[in-house]
Amino acid sequence: MTAVRPSLRVEKKLLGAGRVTVIGMDEVGRGAIAGPVAVGVAAVTVDIGRVPQGLADSKLLSAARRTELVPVVRRWARTAVGMASAEVVDEQGIVPALGQAGAAALEVLVQDGLSLDGAVVVLDGSFDWLSRAVPSTLVPSEGPLDVVVRVKADRDCASVAAASVVAKVERDTLMVRAHDDAPHYAWASNKGYGSTAHYDGIRAVGTHALHRRSWLHQASTVALDGFDELSATG
The missing domain is CATH 3.30.420.10 (Ribonuclease H-like superfamily/Ribonuclease H)
Incomplete structure (x- = not known):
């Protein structure tokens, strides 16, 4: 862009x-x-x-x-x-x-x-x-x-x-640091957005205290909402 x-x-x-x-x-x-x-x-x-x-x-x-x-x-x-x-x-x-x-x-x-x-x-x-x-x-x-x-x-x-x-x-830095304690969710790359790797991690080990549990059922909508920021982070 x-x-x-x-x-x-x-x-x-x-x-x-x-x-x-x-x-x-x-x-x-x-x-x-x-x-x-x-x-x-x-x-x-x-x-x-x-x-x-x-x-x-x-x-x-x-x-x-x-x-x-x-x-x-x-x-x-x-x-x-x-x-x-x-x-x-x-x-x-x-x-x-x-x-x-x-x-x-x-x-x-x-x-x-x-x-x-x-x-x-x-x-x-x-x-x-x-x-x-x-x-x-x-x-x-x-x-x-x-x-x-x-x-x-x-x-x-x-x-x-x-x-x-x-x-x-500041928020990305926080999520990258959180990745070290919870690498299953690939937060270092997705910063908490709904990427495929992130959802795979949830399915594999369950949720984390940092998850917005009320949002997880909105998987497809949330993933699209974060698309622009994911594409910019690389």
């Missing part, structure tokens, strides 16, 4: 309209059958520099290129990653899990000194799964956190693309 170069057009428009901070947000691992769902954030302000060379939606980059970009992205923007476990996905559903992971990522930014006053979140997609999950401790002084949803924001908006890269690398 050819990477589409994201820009700061949306971010600069929001900053020009009076926003103090624009926080790009994207999720990774939504369609996996094992492991957490991860949400990345990348906060930029009016003094932001040029978009890092080679930055793109994480699904359009090789694993090696994503890893190379992480330190560059972290110097360029203030980033964080939040996660919600497979257990949370099973017990509460994927949408509440996404919200919890997104709120956790925002909390890390706040703990690192970022104020959410005057901030706006640009959320990839067409549905706001974040707002209801934001705890009162994170609500800006002027009222509810402003969230803007944008389809294909991970492709078009540099802050969202940056968020997708840091989230993807």
Whole structure:
């Protein structure tokens, strides 16, 4: 796949309209059958520099290129990653899990000194799964956190693309480490998505604590949902 170069057009428009901070947000691992769902954030302000060379939606980059970009992205923007476990996905559903992971990522930014006053979140997609999950401790002084949803924001908006890269690398690293303790599922290659080798491992040795048990009956749907990320990881 050819990477589409994201820009700061949306971010600069929001900053020009009076926003103090624009926080790009994207999720990774939504369609996996094992492991957490991860949400990345990348906060930029009016003094932001040029978009890092080679930055793109994480699904359009090789694993090696994503890893190379992480330190560059972290110097360029203030980033964080939040996660919600497979257990949370099973017990509460994927949408509440996404919200919890997104709120956790925002909390890390706040703990690192970022104020959410005057901030706006640009959320990839067409549905706001974040707002209801934001705890009162994170609500800006002027009222509810402003969230803007944008389809294909991970492709078009540099802050969202940056968020997708840091989230993807952090979650992939976690799944590769988990592979050492549970090699039957081939997590080092499939990162928890529903590959043939992954399902073969489940049939051979049963499930693991990292599995989203409520999702396993959706084998064909989940496998297709993760196809793009599997093809990008190689």
